[in-house]
Amino acid sequence: MGQSLGSELDGRTVRALDGGDRLLLRLDDGLLLTVRNDFRLRHGTEVEHFYPALGLPPSGTLRHLADAVITTATVTPAGGLELTFDTGHLLAVAPDPAPGGPPHPWQLSSPTGPLHTGGPNGTATP
Template sequence: MTESIAELLAGRQVQRVRAGTGLWLELSGAVSVLIDSDFRLLAAGGVEHFYPQLGTGVSGGLAVLTGSHLTGAVVSPAGGLELAFDSGRRLVVPPDTAEHPWQILGPDGPLFTAEPGGYLTG
């Protein structure tokens, strides 16, 4: 039986955040989240917008994610991804009809991949 994304990510700690032309969240247990599309980071103080294709640095709310734990993960029917953290922040990746906006990776490769048009492989 395949684990759901929520089950796979629940309780994992963000060990490292890397950014550039994509965003990497390296999690405990040798699991990573790769985001190759625009995303938002929501917090009580507002919303930060990030555009990895233009180059993204680890600043603002992204810098605070290191050490936090995932408390929830939801995939929308259209293929968007929302991650919730114990810091109260939420990272939201909207669906993308042309690209692979995000992936969940394990030590042996992709575990879940958002495909164009909202499909999910895993």
């Protein structure tokens, strides 16, 4: 729990993706990144927006994240999450937008429990 998000994620490979009402990135060593809030995936000048609450198939542009390696992971000042991959893609998760939004826009967990959570009001808690 004491490690920074970057040290937890940098160099990890996406082993599998799942969709539904959230995006699940299954990473090395059993780590699981769950994204419940709206996010965008950028590659060069192309940007695609995703809305998990509307249903999310792990296909299309998202399939480019399969076997990609996270090169940087950053929590934004507002509590969003930005991941850069070795494929050149940038995944940017919006912070908690308002009351009624997902209670945790994103969460990183291990098999033993949560490690980092983007909390309400844009806070990240280890």
